Amino acid sequence: MTTKLQSRRAGGTIVHHLRTTVTHLHHRLLHNGPDTLDELLDRHTVKNDKKRDDDENELLNRQRLTSTRWEALSLYRDIIRATRFFIWPDSRGVMWRDVLRENARKEFEDARFENDPEIITRLIIGGRDAVQAAIDRMVEKQKRQIDDEKKDFGR
Structure with a gap:
């Protein structure tokens, strides 16, 4: 049992x-x-979430714009610093420093609402090249003036 x-x-x-x-x-x-x-x-299945892609693209664009804004501000500051050395007047009697600053301000205002990152990058690169070229020409001119003064002093 x-x-x-x-x-x-x-x-x-x-x-x-x-x-x-x-x-x-x-x-x-x-x-x-x-x-x-x-x-x-x-x-x-993997979903192609268009909204998510748009959000990621917008974030990347904002990061690029933030980066280019920083670069543009940095360029503008460099221009202001470089114009300190242009202390002689032009043919009208206006200081070159003021003329250059006014032109830089106008260029930046004209490009203020530009959204295309490629164009903004081109403008920034062109601006950097122009500032560097202006400084290089000024340095060469000052070197020639110093050499000429030394030659005149030696006579």
Whole structure:
């Protein structure tokens, strides 16, 4: 009699275990799995989220604009610093420093609302080249003046 009871208990625990596993599996599939094929595909395929792409592009554009704004401000400061050395007047009697600063301000105001990063980059590079060329010419002219003064002093 005890063997019959033990076999029923053993069988009962296996059956109980199978029932709970099937119930658990059914419960998990029912609530965690997709109901339709479209849901399954939607869950497991890569989506091309246009809004996300637009947000990422906007962020990149803002970073570029921030970078170019910083570069433009840096260029403007360099122009202001470089014009300190132009202390002689032009033919009208206006200091070259003031003329150069006025022209730089006008150029920056004209390009103020430019949004194309390529054009902005070209303007910044052109501005840097112009400042460097102006400084180089001024340095060469001052060297020639110093050499001429030395020659005149030696006579």
